[in-house]
Amino acid sequence: MVVDHRPMWTELGLNLEAHDALLDVLNQLYKETYLSQTNRPEGMDYLDFVMSEIHSLRIKELQEAKATGRKVIGTFCLFVPDELIIAADAISVGLCAGAEFGFEEAEKLLPRNTCSLIKSFFGFKLNKVCPYIEASNMIVGETTCDGKKKAYEIFKNIQPNLYVMEVPQMKNPKDKELLKTEYEKFKAVMEKISGIKIGVDRTKKGITVVNERRKALYRLARLRAVDPVPISGLDALLINQVAFYDDPVRFTDSINRICDELEQRIQRGEGVFPKGTPRILMAGCPMAVPNWKLPSIVETSGAVIVGEESCVGERGTQNLVDDSGSTVGELMDAIVDRYFKIDCAIFTPNEKRLEHIMSLAKKYHVDGVINYSLQFCSPYTIESYSVERALIDAGIPAIRIETDYSQEDIGQLKTRVEAFIETIRK
Numbered sequence: 001m002v003v004d005h006r007p008m009w010t011e012l013g014l015n016l017e018a019h020d021a022l023l024d025v026l027n028q029l030y031k032e033t034y035l036s037q038t039n040r041p042e043g044m045d046y047l048d049f050v051m052s053e054i055h056s057l058r059i060k061e062l063q064e065a066k067a068t069g070r071k072v073i074g075t076f077c078l079f080v081p082d083e084l085i086i087a088a089d090a091i092s093v094g095l096c097a098g099a100e101f102g103f104e105e106a107e108k109l110l111p112r113n114t115c116s117l118i119k120s121f122f123g124f125k126l127n128k129v130c131p132y133i134e135a136s137n138m139i140v141g142e143t144t145c146d147g148k149k150k151a152y153e154i155f156k157n158i159q160p161n162l163y164v165m166e167v168p169q170m171k172n173p174k175d176k177e178l179l180k181t182e183y184e185k186f187k188a189v190m191e192k193i194s195g196i197k198i199g200v201d202r203t204k205k206g207i208t209v210v211n212e213r214r215k216a217l218y219r220l221a222r223l224r225a226v227d228p229v230p231i232s233g234l235d236a237l238l239i240n241q242v243a244f245y246d247d248p249v250r251f252t253d254s255i256n257r258i259c260d261e262l263e264q265r266i267q268r269g270e271g272v273f274p275k276g277t278p279r280i281l282m283a284g285c286p287m288a289v290p291n292w293k294l295p296s297i298v299e300t301s302g303a304v305i306v307g308e309e310s311c312v313g314e315r316g317t318q319n320l321v322d323d324s325g326s327t328v329g330e331l332m333d334a335i336v337d338r339y340f341k342i343d344c345a346i347f348t349p350n351e352k353r354l355e356h357i358m359s360l361a362k363k364y365h366v367d368g369v370i371n372y373s374l375q376f377c378s379p380y381t382i383e384s385y386s387v388e389r390a391l392i393d394a395g396i397p398a399i400r401i402e403t404d405y406s407q408e409d410i411g412q413l414k415t416r417v418e419a420f421i422e423t424i425r426k
Ligand code: SF4
Pocket: 076, 077, 078, 079, 144, 145, 285, 286, 311, 342, 344, 345, 346
């Protein structure tokens, strides 16, 4: 039975015409990028289903949860601790947007030389096409890069339920104290908005749910270390992207089932690309749905992506929260400890990120690294220099690619990627 979701979208205040146009683009892109792949794990059916319902069934679930009093919290960054959102029986949804949509409107409020990710969530909001933004009871921004920090000042005018959390920029003890203060404040905000006191049991539950999701994603990541690789980089990226939208428990179960299937594939020596296919690590800016441009180019040019050093990847999934504490204070300290290790390029100095990239390159036996950044993203673009130096010193081939969400540079990127793959082919 075909369900008409238009009344729900109208109730959320979406612009149906613009929303239809966005869905058309999304569906077409998904078909071309994902459904055209061959030999995908059967478990990817679940992801195909989630993607086909991403603006409908999942939104219906959120609306039904809200009707029972639960809150929906929209987030843009890994620094927002999902543990505390779940502890308040609320639902966390990622709002980072990966499509060039509504940029004309966005550029009336933002300079043209703003990164695509920021322009995209402005464009989605201004065009009223994102049901996740509209379904959120509160949206959490953070003072990470200058672009987001200043953009939130403007965003607040069109999205009054925006709450901005301060994030430190260095890794000294006083910076950790700042993060702790901010997480205490955020916990209080979550308690207020949900009307739920976050005690020991609730905090532990939040930690367990998020740790289990991280473990499943990390299990998936490790299975990509073998040759031939049992899953494409595109599919693995999609799984990491959907982690930000889907119900965490259902998602974790589904990913563990996919991992079971991948383990069987590995036992049979079965892969998605032939053994010996050049192996690539992507390092840099996060890729939000449907930013699949570069991975698609790589995997249609004779290479396979075996890992992502990205917030939508292992920067986001590495390190668990220690759940052994027996007081809320101890558990909060454990949450702070875990998040303080995130090696986003907004930090200075950021040696740990370089070490992480090197360890991933080794762990996944990569032949080359694509050092990726979005145009106008100062933190990652400038840090590219240090990443390249470290890779050169380690004898690992690397290429720097700076792009945006447009489709105009596809030909040029393909030429560069193909040339790079030729140089790393064994
Ligand atoms: S790259 Fe940095 S600012 Fe962006 S989501 Fe990741 S942690 Fe947050």
